[in-house]
Amino acid sequence: MTIKEWKENVMQYERLIFTICYQLVRDYQEAQNLTQETFLSAYTHRESCDITTVKPWLSKIAANKAKDYLKSAYFRHDRGEISYEQQDTSPLPEDIFLDREGAEKIKCYIEALQEPYALVSRLFFLEEKSVAEISLELQRPRKTVQTQLYRAKKILQEKIKGDG
Amino acid sequence: MELFHRDGHISQEGFQFLIEEKADLLQRLELSEHLSFCEECMEKYLNHLDEMQEPSRQIPSIQAKVFQAVTKKKAIKKRDYLMTVVAACIALMLWSSGVFQWGARMGCGYPSETMYNQVFLMSQKANDFSWKLYRGCHGVIDKINWKGDYYENK
Numbered sequence: 001m002t003i004k005e006w007k008e009n010v011m012q013y014e015r016l017i018f019t020i021c022y023q024l025v026r027d028y029q030e031a032q033n034l035t036q037e038t039f040l041s042a043y044t045h046r047e048s049c050d051i052t053t054v055k056p057w058l059s060k061i062a063a064n065k066a067k068d069y070l071k072s073a074y075f076r077h078d079r080g081e082i083s084y085e086q087q088d089t090s091p092l093p094e095d096i097f098l099d100r101e102g103a104e105k106i107k108c109y110i111e112a113l114q115e116p117y118a119l120v121s122r123l124f125f126l127e128e129k130s131v132a133e134i135s136l137e138l139q140r141p142r143k144t145v146q147t148q149l150y151r152a153k154k155i156l157q158e159k160i161k162g163d164g
Numbered sequence: 165m166e167l168f169h170r171d172g173h174i175s176q177e178g179f180q181f182l183i184e185e186k187a188d189l190l191q192r193l194e195l196s197e198h199l200s201f202c203e204e205c206m207e208k209y210l211n212h213l214d215e216m217q218e219p220s221r222q223i224p225s226i227q228a229k230v231f232q233a234v235t236k237k238k239a240i241k242k243r244d245y246l247m248t249v250v251a252a253c254i255a256l257m258l259w260s261s262g263v264f265q266w267g268a269r270m271g272c273g274y275p276s277e278t279m280y281n282q283v284f285l286m287s288q289k290a291n292d293f294s295w296k297l298y299r300g301c302h303g304v305i306d307k308i309n310w311k312g313d314y315y316e317n318k
């Protein structure tokens with residue numbers, strides 16, 4: 001993408017990108033900032049953009065920016081959510097006593113999970129696949145798989161606690 | 165209510181929830197995570213947005229701010245480049261003026277602690293001087309660029 005094309009795209013898609021950012025973050029000022037960041041990022045990486053796919057490419061950058069913002073907003077809102085690096089995606093803790101009945105119950109909970117947690121949890125907890133394997137199989141970024149597993153684990157632990 | 169299908173993609177309800185601004189923080193985080201990697205769902209979402217009526221909310225024009233930010237970014241890049249050139253010239257000048265040879269002569273050709281100390285002191289002074297010069301030039305070029313920036317945006 002040339003600088004001229006980039007400028008034309010800013011003018012053509014600024015409303016669309018703002019709408020995407022706003023619908024995701026639901027904060028007028030923040031949506032403006034993210035829109036600006038999206039176009040600046042597009043400027044920096046303009047050479048890697050295929051001019052025929054500008055619209056989804058810009059939208060993807062916007063979704064990514066919104067995701068990062070929401071991630072930190074969720075972290076502030078829910079102290080339990082920790083950074084990617086700290087996320088513990090080990091199997092369920094050993095302190096959950098798994099007799100046959102207990103194991104069946106946990107299996108039921110995992111099967112009953114909703115997306116985006118059901119598939120990753122089944123593959124990880126029941127089929128014992130690694131984060132890398134799941135990432136490849138579901139075509140989801142590794143960090144996303146890790147985050148989803150972390151949240152799934154929290155949901156499961158709460159359900160188990162509720163049982164006890 | 166399920167935002168996602170069992171196959172992991174965003175459901176019709178999920179898109180509706182997002183567009184009608186009903187999704188809560190965690191749901192929006194889940195949706196943005198999915199949209200940032202799934203091309204299929206992004207395409208569907210964009211189709212939904214195309215069909216959407218013009219929003220009643222005023223959409224701000226961001227282009228002026230974006231263009232201004234890029235002009236500033238370019239000016240900073242140019243300034244940094246110029247600063248590197250100026251710093252390199254000063255360093256070359258100091259080397260060719262024999263500052264360090266003089267320091268070496270102080271040691272009468274024999275490496276000694278005094279000689280190293282002298283060279284060290286000299287190079288430190290040279291460094292201080294070039295740093296002051298660098299900051300001076302920095303200010304001047306900054307002003308030149310800002311002026312250029314100002315006229316360009318007018």
Ligand SMILES: [Zn+2]
Nearest residue numbers: 173174202205
């Ligand atoms: Zn999808």
